[in-house]
Amino acid sequence: MKQAGSILIVDDNPDILIAARLLLKQHYQSVKTTDNPFDIEGLINEHKTSDQPIDVILLDMNFSQDAISGQEGFYWLKKIIAQDPSIVVLLMTAYSDIQLAVDAIKAGASDFIAKPWQNDQLLAAVAAAFSHAKDKQQVGQLTRQTQGLSQALNQSVGSQQFSFLGQSAAMKEVFQTIEKAAQTDANILITGESGTGKELTAHAIHQASQRRDKTFISLDMGAVAHSLFESELFGHKKGAFTDAKTDRMGKFELAQNGSLFLDELGNLPLEQQAKLLAALQNRQVTPVGGSKAINVDIRLICATNDNLQQAVSEGRFRQDLLYRINTVEIRLPPLRERSEDIPLLAEYYLTHFAQKYKRSLSINPNDMHALCAYSWPGNVRELAHAIERAVILTEGELLDIRTVVGSQIPLAAAETPSTLEPLSYDTFDLEVLEQRAVRAALKHYQGNVSHAAKALGLTRGALYRRLEKYGL
Template sequence: MPPGNILIVDDHKRVRISLQMLLQDEFDTVNVLSNPKSLLSELQHNSYDIVLLDMNFSAGVNTGNEGLFWMNEILKYDPDLAVVLLTAYGDVELAVTAIKQGATDFVLKPWDNNKLISTLKSALSLRLSKKKIQKLETDKQDLTRELNQNKSEMIGRSSVMMNLRKLLQKVAITDANVLVLGEHGTGKELIAREIHQQSKRSNKPMVSVDMGAMSESLFESELFGHVKGAFTDAREDRQGRFELASGGTIFLDEIGNLSLAMQAKLLSVLQNREVIRVGDHQSRRIDIRLVCATNKNLQEMVAEGTFREDLLYRINTIQVDVPALRDRASDIVLLAEYFLMKYANKYDKRPLTYTDEVLVKLQNYPWPGNVRELQHAVEKAVILSEGDRIASEDFLLKQNEAQATNLPPQSFMEMEKQMILTAMERHDGNLTHMARELGVTRPTLYHKIKKYDL
């Protein structure tokens, strides 16, 4: 059953009863009014998607002007409300006038039941599409405002991202060592930068080190520095990464890739907070905030004997788990819009938008490469685009693409359920704020939450 709320406004009791009986099994709520004078009051107290409005109410008056008047009053109150006009005098001229003034469609009395239901469902589909587009536009405006207010790239309004932000706010103001865990492409370095930017050390350097790309022979020289003549290519004294980061933050990415020998040397530096350059005997004090990251399960590595337990305790004062993109699917469209703006500017493209098919495709795709894969996919799509709309064929998705693109488009119920879930996450379950965003009353929202078992 489509999640539509319909208000029937007709002065004939038989018509009202017939329509209510016909439509009550087709839509969520079907209410009736006999007098249009109470129409605006009804719209203020209850949320509707469609108004099925008779064109004539006064006895002996069949011009249709009353219907046009009340249609315009409805659209003044809510320009996106679907108004379907019902009349026994449906000449072409009147129909054209009504459509030009904002009517969604026009049905003649006596109506064909199947045609009437089809017309109303089409009107509902248009109404829900408008609401979805409005929400996307609102999200885009909010996103632009957020980006203008601060430089954070932590994009997302899902509950897991809101909780992650709260955790980072608490952690960042301390000097506690942080271990960031997450799959490839989830944005672990972004989290490290966020911690640094919110910390007391934000005006000092943040030095990033890819431990996974560092050979054992260069480990000490890179991290701790060397003096001139320490080895063949050491032509001058050189500071290591720890000294460069002193006063600020050092980020050790892919720390799970270190050998046991490298782990032992790192542990010594972290315990003593001092380094000795290769070829030197003098120790140098360092003042660093340590943030490490890995996609590996370090607890399992400890059990297997491939990662030192004492090092894990040292780096893991606070553990931050970064969610996979599939675990915050409600953020996919928001992220896609952010990357679209970013790369449209980078490649000097005209303002770009997505087709509805693209948004369905993006939401259905499993994103095994997480945010990084989405970012690269949008960048390629922007480069390949020729007009002002990003089409489905512009996206080159490698894994499970056939599965993603063959999924059926969202049904009305799925669309509304997702809208409620997104509002629930954004407003932390506050029904008043959710109802205001979704354009429904609290009782209607409560009914829908129970219906979808949310």
């Protein structure tokens, strides 16, 4: 049975090309030949995008008439190594000596073969070269995986600093669903407004699953340019597009045997939704610029604050993809629907930020009542930012709730009932509340969108959409 692998033989002597090809094609799946070393670069690129990229090159050292120095071979050897370091090169020459062989190895060749060769000797050298090529490819793959994992972990480190808390009936139901669903490999869709804790929920699912000892990889789809979705998800090959200077693993490969969390899935363009669906159905991905499919085994967790059913009816989201990703759906309630959790969360964040900024603070019961009375359109994320800001700005030992009320809460939740304006339907209209919160944040931060978005618990893109929606 022939061994998998691809060999390129480069020699200006047609008899050498024929002899080497006849011998090696009996043992290896793909054997290509050329008598022109200027073809090497094109052949490497051509085969890199096929199912059989070149693993080993047998390279003659002399191409000019009467040349015996071997300098041409060294020149092309350096070109090959610069183009693709994973390829293993065997140098061949009829004018051999010990010093030339030593220089060839120093220059990066795997071995040095004198012509004419003994067939057994050539087969042994090629077999060793394939073993070396496999080792180099594995090292390269591990390096890319390590780099990708490092980048992914650096991007998600901030999202793992808080605990997933709640004691309300609504949150107890969420915890029960997580406990049941986590034990399976079912795809899970987490829905809820911005700031309700969708990424913390995804981490909780992963930690409760049988994949807890494997990697957890996340990707915020709202932060990815439309042209880069496919590369981020499936990876790319060197040269696949202008900035693709090296091979890169996609999030599917990085999450192999672990969990992949796709946040803000509603931002995925329709043309990319079909590719995601195919990857989930076939359990395979193909990097951009590549043709070889890679098997993947991941647990998919998705999240969105969009109404995907409505998106389906509007033609913005594929119905078949929605069926695929929401085997189990977990809805996270907004903070206004579980106000009984606010004291627990407020005390938790107060303790966390007091330790972070080396403060000793507590909350007045009346101020806690004010926090519970506010609707928190930015949900738990907004509460966390508000408490952090209050910890920083408070001068005494009691948390100064005015630092929260004055800059973060457009409705004066800290006032007593006798001072509140008469209630109207607008008071409870979520869009009105959201618009007021956006206006207040922009005013407080003097139009700085980045700071306002952070205070509201939104991404910059999400805030820009609201600015457009409300004509601000």
